[in-house]
Amino acid sequence: MVFAIEQINNSTELLPGIKLGYEIYDSCDSVSVAVQVAFQLSGGLDPVFNTGDKCAKSGMVMGVVGASGSTSTISMSRIIGPFNIPQVSHFATCACLSDKQQYPSFFRTIPSDQFQADALAKLVKHFGWTWIGAVRSDSDYGNNGMASFLHAARKEGICVEYSESFSRTHPQSRIQRVADVIHRSTAKVIVAFISTGDMKILLEELSRKPSPPRQWIGSEAWVTDRDMLRFSFLAGAIGFGIEKSVIPGLRDFLLDLSPSKVADSPLLTMFWEEAFNCRLVKSEATDRSVCDGTEDIKTLQSSYTDTSQLRITNMAYKAVYAIAHAIHNAVCQKTDSTTQCDKFTKLEAKEVLNQLKKVNFSQNGYDVSFDANGDPVATYELVNWQRNESGSIELVTVGQYDSSLPVGKEFLINRNLTWVEGGTQVPVSVCTDSCPSGTRKVLQKGKPICCYDCTLCPEGEISNATDSFDCFTCPKEFWPNAERDTCLPKPVEFLSFNEPLGIVLAAFSIGGACLTIITAAVFYRHRSSPIVRANNSELSFLLLFSLTLCFLCSLTFIGAPSEWSCMLRHTAFGITFVLCMSCVLGKTIVVLTAFKATLPGSNLMKWFGPSQQRLTAVSFTFIQVLICTIWLVLSPPFPMKNLTTYKERIILECALGSALGFWAVLGYIGLLAVFCFVLAVLARKLPNNFNEAKLITFSMLIFCAVWITFIPAYVSSPGKYTVAVEIFAILASSFGLITCIFAPKCFIILFKPEKNTKKHLMSRGL
Template identity: 80%
Template sequence: MEVSALFTGLILYLSVCELNLALAFTGSGDDLKQRAWLTEKRSGAGVSTEASSVKCKLQGTARLPVFSMDGDYVIGGVFSIHHYTHTVKHNYTTMPEPQRCKRSIDSRELRLSHTMVFTIEEINNSTELLPGIKLGYQIHDSCASVALAMHVTFQLSNSLDPVFYTGENCSQSGMVMAIVGETGSTPSISMSRIVGSFDIPQVSHFATCACLSDKQQYPSFFRTIPSDQFQADALAKLVKHFGWTWIGAVRSDSDYGNNGMASFLDAAQKEGICVEYSESFHRAHPRSRIQRIADVIRSSTAMVVVAFVAPGDLRILLEELSLEPSPPRQWIGAEAWVTDPEMLRFSFCAGAFGFGIEQSVIPRLREFLLDLPPAKVAASPVFTEFWEDAFNCRLGKSAAIHKRVCDGTEDIQTLQSPYTDTSQLRFSNMVYKAVYAIAHAIHNEVCQDTNSKTQCDKFTRIESKQVLSQLKRVNFSKNGYDVSFDANGDPVARYELVNWQKSESGSIEMVTVGRYDASLPAGQEFHINGNLTFVGDVTQVPVSVCSDSCPPGTRKVLQKGKPICCYDCISCPEGEISNATDSTDCFPCPKEFWPNEGKDTCFPKPVEFLSFDEVLGIILAAFSVGGACLAIVIAAVFFRHRTSPIVRANNSELSFLLLFSLTLCFLCSLTFIGAPSDWSCMLRHTAFGITFVLCISCVLGKTIVVLMAFKATLPGSNVMKWFGPTQQRMTVIAFTFIQVLICAIWLGLSPPFPMKNLAIYKKRIILECALGSAIGFWAVLGYIGLLAVFCLVLAVLARKLPDNFNEAKLITFSMLIFCAVWITFIPAYVSSPGKFTVAVEIFAILASSFGLILCIFAPKCFIILFKPEKNTKKHLMNKNQS
């Protein structure tokens, strides 16, 4: 912006210097025509050249307008009818010649300037708007030059009489009421800085630079075309809509291109769009720079190119790209070129998208434009040049010799030119609305509605600042279109989405496929309602991304030194998921959930416990039931032979109680199988502890009986009277009661409870019984172990005592097995994971129970069932004697 301001200031200075030069210099032929026109203007105005108290002179060489007409109120117009100006050489010693336009008519600009003429004539013929008042116009050609635009702006800000008189001063004498134009943003900026100082309103039909919305810098600027800020937002939403996140950008090196692209890049960044390259150029730059930009486009990886470029600039770039085939590119354009019919000749841009101004219908405009009789053409140098270029002939002697002479057969009705093309009136409508807006502002200032009639006083002296004030409040409708300005001088932004599509004949045509209305609520502005065609004449949306999307289950990791659109896809860590495409992070599953294989969904972890449905549970349950059945069968055998010597000699009462306790031991292991619950957790540990103490108490009683029986055989011993059946029962009850008391305290203070163990396995939940109080659990086991060790010591002491049936030895073996099982149980129990902890506990219960029942009762059952001859008192006595 600083460079632009400096350049504008320099041009302003040069223009002022040029205007301050005296008219004494000898002019060219064009100068003579201008002086003659000015003399005619002076005579018509009746201005005297006699001396007066104050004498004002017009300084510099005035430029002849291309179209002009006197009126009660004059409106100025500035259009870039020519593309270029002749290069003027300055030697700083002589007066430089005035700038002249090259013979390169812009047909569309000619149509726009003539549309202004049509609009003013339509208003003059109206009985509703400014009745009885005639509007005049002065339309100038800036030749797309900032210097010339500023020159004619100064000229429009003053009277065109070479010498005039006033009683006070020369300022603001004869200035136009308002100015329509300019087409480009850069010359519009320069013009607005001039006319803003004089409060002259400027209404542009094509200047879209967002910078012009700054009312502090451009207080008198209005426009009927939306600001580039709205278009930039719309283009960013369009690119995002198609999923393009990796684009290239080219722009004109001008206020229009630089500011427009800056707005687009800001909007694109908010949409998550990255830019691979951003290049600027101007048609005045050397070809080497244009070639370099073309090479950048060819070698880039971005499929999409967004161009904020003026048509004259883009034409040069596309011509360069057409010289050498390049990979297909999807072009996205601003309205400046995407709706320009002359650009459709670049067929490799087929499929281009862009936002254009809404189409409109202006009644009778086409007939007015085509009304060019020979006399009218010959009287206008601009129309003469246009006619000769359009039909490649010469009128009279004005053109080059190699062209044929126009013979009168030329028919403008058949001419295919942007001047005659009124099928898609976009910018012509912007000119149409600009002139009507100014007319309404003048009307509101000089006209009054009385008795259903409008009365206007054409002799009312108004100043441009009054028109400026009325323009801010203008609000009307014309041809179905609303016209008003917001606080920034901008209209409501409405666009058509234009798509370049191939017709059946193979030519490229502009097709409207959607709408954009900035006045709608957020998220509803953009709407596509047509069939789309992309680059390569395909209907499938091309892909333009730096990196492919990361699928669910992965996260994005930015590549070092590259934009955010360039990334790698990394799988989520264990236990985490991402359930969206292009996720930037993974998040962990809840505690009781685990990711699936794709790591995009959390599923509940499977709950694991030792159940009756699995093989291990079935096997353990079978052994448990089998052991209980075995104990019952043995009890039945003993009961059947309860009177036999072998049963009577081995304390049958304790034997039956031992078999009963062993049955309970086998059955209590079933409480360890199945899903843990509150009652099963408390039952399994307490039942196990109490039944095993009952079992060990019975074995301990049998061992004591053996020892006491041996002591009773000694002379003078009466020990058996202290350990009779009653004492044996009380011993068993006492030992068991202690365990019952331990279990009651455990259950009362901190009982076992079911819990979900999430720590052992990450992918599944172990449903198990928590001990509640570890002290209580180990107290139960410790008490069982204490009794077992005590019983083992006594059995070892009694193992060699004379006994027919060697019960002391059998008890010793059984207790050795019992102790061995439970000693190995402790490390196995602590180290076994999950449900195997329960399996180890059940195995220890079953192993120790089977050890007791087989070691103690199996030999006796074998004698009872298979060796009955040994189950006699005689055999028992013989054994004892031996």
Template identity: 80%
Template sequence: MNSALALKYVVDGLKQRTAYTHAKAAGEVTDEASSVKCTLQDTTRLPAFSMDGDYTIGGVFSIHYNMQNMKHNYTTMPEPLQCTGRIEPRELRFSRAMIFAIEEINKSSKLLPGIRLGYQIHDSCASVPMAVKVAFQLTNGLDPYFYTSHNCSQSGMVMAVVGESSTGQSIAISRVIGSFNIPQVSHFSTCACLSNKQQYPSFFRTIPSDQFQANALAKLVKQFGWTWIGAVRSESDYGNNGMASFLATAHKEGICVEYSESFNRYHPRSRIQRVADVIRRSTAVVVVAFVSFGDMKTLLEELSREPSPPRQWIGSEAWVTHPDMLKFTFCAGAIGFGIPRSVIPGLRDFLLDLPPIKVASSPILTEFWEDAFNCSLDFDGATDKRLCDGTEDIQKLQSPYTDTSQLRITNMVYKAVYAVAHAIHNAVCQETNSTTQCDKLSRTESKQILAQLKKVNFSQNGYPVSFDANGDPVAAYELVNWQKSGSLEFVTVGYYDASMPVGQEFHINRDLTWMEERTQVPVSVCSDSCPPGTHKVLQKGKPICCFDCIPCPEGEISNSTDSTDCFPCPKEFWPNAKRDSCLPKPVEFLSFDEVLGIILAAFSVGGACLAIITGTVFFRHRTSPIVRANNSELSFLLLFSLTLCFLCSLTFIGAPSEWSCMLRHTAFGITFVLCISCVLGKTIVVLMAFKATLPGSNIMKWFGPLQQRMTVVSFTFIQVLICTVWLVVSPPFPMKNLTTYKDRIILECALGSAVGFWAVLGYIGLLAVFCFVLAVLARKLPDNFNEAKLITFSMLIFCAVWITFIPAYVSSPGKFTVAVEIFAILASSFGLILCIFAPKCFIILLKPEKNTKKHLMNKNQY
């Protein structure tokens, strides 16, 4: 008998057995029993896989990814729910891994010895309605009729349920079985909402909550400097809750979202197209997708129809490690978090152990086999496919079902089954004298298993299993990158461990490949970073990541990238040209090194030399009539005071110090009073000399040399007294002027007491005005007998200079204030020496013939 014929006999025999089972489940075949029976109100749905045992564990997986659409007319009983589409090979592997774990436990001598676990594994078709139906069926059992002595509750209740893969279905199952205290352990439902023990008190999971994944994804986006992203999510509990958690964390990290779109694969294609168009038109290069596998597959198929600009995909665990997604090569470079890879010894051999009799006995395996090898096991010829001839070799099959190189979620199923087994073990077994005794005859309720599940803490194949107060495990992820090495494959490039201290959870240990196989991290920002020297100003009506870079105001800097504000430099510092650092302000004062200081110093020294030269000329011709006639003693004293006036201006040049500040103002005040006193003495002598020529007048005895000296000393002493009081009460002092100029420091002498300064100037002005008035009164006297006109001109210049000095001094900024003061001193000093002594020196040196007593006594002018 050839292999094809043998296979036909096996299939026919199993068809007959299956038909009988269906008839019994539908109530067409009944057993003799008591008339007291409970009846299910709906037709039962046979499990995809089942096995009897002392304790039964339920399993729910999305083996098919679609369900037949039902049309309800509300007049007849709806048709039974039916799955459609192709089998999902990975989900089939999950269900077979559950069977493998249970068979491994049944063979164990340490875990549940002497007890046989059974299972009922159902296909939810990845739909909530079917998940609800399956949940009730796991609660009630498979028999349409069951017999009881008192009530119809908890007749066929399973001890626990493993599953479901999707959050929506898990929520539906949990709301049903949670009322009966039946624990549920999911291997792939990651919604953070399921951690709420008030709503889902019996829910556990071996996969981390999306709250951890959302935090990890936000930190991943922040790690690479992406502040402008797009976001897509499944329109489901998984997508909505996961994306909400991600966006909340991203907002705290300063990440902005250009768009946030939701969809699912059951939406009309126009809706999917709209989401795809949003992705194509967006300016955000990075797209974070919190999407289930089926939805993401639909979206990428739509995006593949029309090429879009390159996008850097950041994926959630639900799709980023799914083998079927690798066919979308335009997503190369995608990164995301996956459950750590694992090794389950013996699983591959178990998955590949599918002899024809096992395949034919299961409609699910039959469908998988026919789809995988594109042949038919229906030997009645009801299909156009070729008949399977027994030569099909599953060992050579390339399918997610047979691929055990990246066992991630499969290990979560494996751990979930073992968690339930440990809970049952702790509930029904006891350790006695190093031996384990299990009582399989005792009635064990599901709430006991629920209580024990909260306490489990064990390791299986090196994988720790425990649950926190929310039913969640410790979160640990691998960072997975889609890299091309001939073909597209998953490469682990780092990890994230939520149990590590803050700041140390994230680690990358390999180079990443980005979109379009780039080696440089792509840039995804709304606005380029603001360089130092500028600050961010938000653009009106846009997120905080969209901004303009505005230069810092005068006097302020920013020394970091993307500064939100500028800050002023310290008082003695000023920004550089780029306004990204503070430099010490240049210190400014009237120095001997600059042109203005050199010129003023030269005029000062020149003036002093001129006074000395004039004094020398007068001394050498002291016996000449013109010198004797002009009160030589006062003339020499005047020349000496003028020399001091010229030289005191030098104290105003150079960096101010305590002694120079006190000296410059007091020396200036005293020397000028001495100078004006001499001029005033000369003027009084001229007036009194004219009065003395009148008959009967002896007034000159009151204005002799002694009186002249006393006059000069008295006037000067008053100024000395004013300066002394000024220096004692509040003397001038050096200071840094930071207000006149913002960008530099002016070193100057503060007046100390402004009253003292203006008292010194006022006293000089008072003497100058008095002298000017006397000189004006004496201007009509004969020119040969006095120098009243020369004194009048000198006092006129003196008064004009100092009257204009006051507004110029007040309004001149910085070092020019000092320059104005020096100019006033020099101008008034030169006015005095030139007006009073220049004509006399001219006669002495150039017109000696006029330097005679006869010439002075005549009426001719000299």
């Protein structure tokens, strides 16, 4: 402060011709002393008169620089604020001081803790720490700073295991309790919003008993204090500090100490005697020798002579210049190339206060201005405690934080960091490890949101990000993979020609058709034989033709459903089976009619000859064609994706369109089968060798049994097995018909030709 005022008083540009006076008070970090000084300043100093040419006035205070601590600054500001005396602090960082309603005359050159709290929260979030401990000074600085940090941390999703406060004035038991909490905690990261004096007390307590490795995150009050570097277990600590600065000429000013200057100041006297281990004045109270005058401060290596790490010092330097610029703007005017200042003007502190709100200047490359809350632009250095090659700890700047930059770009790390115990990997500090993809967080009852269990996503749902609170359902045609972290297309299922079941059914279908064609060939080869002629060869060939179609229509049920295959499979099946039943029914009627016609006076055969037989088959089949046509016109079958039978796969199947149409087709076939079965039963006692009614009865019995069991099996079978059941019913009933009706006749034709005679057929026994 003295150096800055002397620079200003020697300046020809700032306040030319005007000398600033000053008084410096040491508050001894005591609120009561600071309050006493504040009352003295607000009341005005004693009048000062100068008998020389220069005029002076009573020592009215135009501005106050300080105090260093937030608590003392708050007390002072409440006293001098009502008098409109501007106060510029270089080290009071409490966010509460930005409240202009309570502190209307307060300004500061150091950023508010609100900015530092936000920066610390972003720093913790940047490294993925969600489970931390918090320690603070029990003061306005610590309590308000930590409150701001905790508020910012909650926004970032960071949880706090504990938050402890203490002060150097507390009993030792309180300090020990805080140390014990740190020892027992599971959080590997500690955020310390603590003043330098309090931090030393805590670290001394922690050094007495080795504690588990902890990653310390520090506020600017202690993390850049070089006296703290002696605590080696803090190696790897990181935090934000005020930017380093260079003040030209300051080191020479500090080293220009004459014995008279030292002797006039109790503070400098104490410093000199401690530095050189001698006494300026001989005293019996100490065994130190008297300083002999050869002591050279320029050879001294101490924090006093080291001006390479100026941080808070620069804040005081800028505070003095800010008040000087405000006074300059109030009393000076620039005319042409010169600046004229009226040193006789009666300047009020309120006018300096108003001008201070507007100052905007640059000094030695440092910009100074204040926002509406009296705060400067917040810029910090990110510092890291790193061990050098010699093993000692040094402060290394590894990044910057600038609150004036756009959101998301304020924070920059441009160098490698070292961590607790010299590690190069970022330590992990979480209450619960991250939940992997495929799981979701379930909060543990009564614990912070950072403590949770990882639960596997429910069936049909996934989570594709770590630490997901929710799982979401896959789209309808997708299903989760085994890990439940992505949705995959559901496998499509249908009865295919490439799978064993499809191959077997297709083989039986083609085999049945071939068997039917062979049977027809045998019948055609022996078409003039008595057994073929006696069993109505025309209906037999028509029946064999329809059975061939029945076997082949089952092939339309295999393969991926399409619009034409869905319409063809049911209608072809319905029509061919009705044609088949019509032929069987015709043969049954022929048997009955043939025997009734042998009775005296009967002319039934005249009414049921070949023409009538063909007409009967065509008529019954036409009815089925009509039913199928109505079904196809009104609501035809169509291909569909069945997403409900199985959750994990898609069934391609043919929807019936109209269930009434399907059951009408099936019911009509059943009606003909029952009618045919009844007639065959009635004709079962007719002469055996001529009678094929028994064969028809057995075939109809098999046919009806197959289709009666088909109904419940069809309804209950899932997916592609529904189609397989239908194909099986078609093949089983078709094989039943060809086996029961044609196998015995083919056996006689091929292996018992002696029975294939008219005489044998007309006899009553075998």
